[in-house]
Amino acid sequence: EIVLTQSPATLSLSPGERATLSCRANQSVSTYLAWYQQKPGQAPRLLIYDISNRATDIPARFSGSGSGTDFTLTISSLEPEDFAVYYCQQRSIWPLTFGGGTRVEIK
């Protein structure tokens, strides 16, 4: 099983600041990595797939990068609606797995 480790667990930032979230895999996932956003009481939403492709209607301030085992989600300038929990997920090998999540909170 591929284990995805997200860091930090919590990121405290102010609106307008840049957020950098990390996801590390215990073995290569090739390009098969996605990021999701989840707000309280809501279902997750797909943000980024295959490392760097933005899903439909996702703003350009969200970007993904990385390769192999180390990946980053960057939010260039935090908007009030971006404070949420973010999960990475791999589809390289069964079972499909998620990271434990990073909470982006208002400082």
Added chain:
Amino acid sequence: QVQLVESGGGVVQPGGSLRLSCAASGFIFSSYGMYWVRQAPGKGLEWVAFTWYDGSNEYYADSVKGRFTIFRDNSKNMLFLQMNSLRADDTAVYYCAKDLLAAPGPYYFDSWGQGTLVTVSS
């Protein structure tokens, strides 16, 4: 627009059974793989099961293999999860989700329902 509506959650005793349903609309259901994903209270996301667009292949997390069955009725645009031998650690919100691409997957969880809560407790 894509709409996924889950139903069938509730309270069930350990060892009991429950069937979840997911009604799909707004896309060609028979062209997409479908998933079940769960989230225990206050915890992260866990993939549960996946079925190909035509139902010919199924995949399960080890934690539910042999107890849960995913199946679909493409004539009615419905996805199901039959859950048997339920345990306390199956307590979670269960989401159905649509695959990203209309091809044999898996790809990614593109659209999600609002979820249905399953509580396993005596």
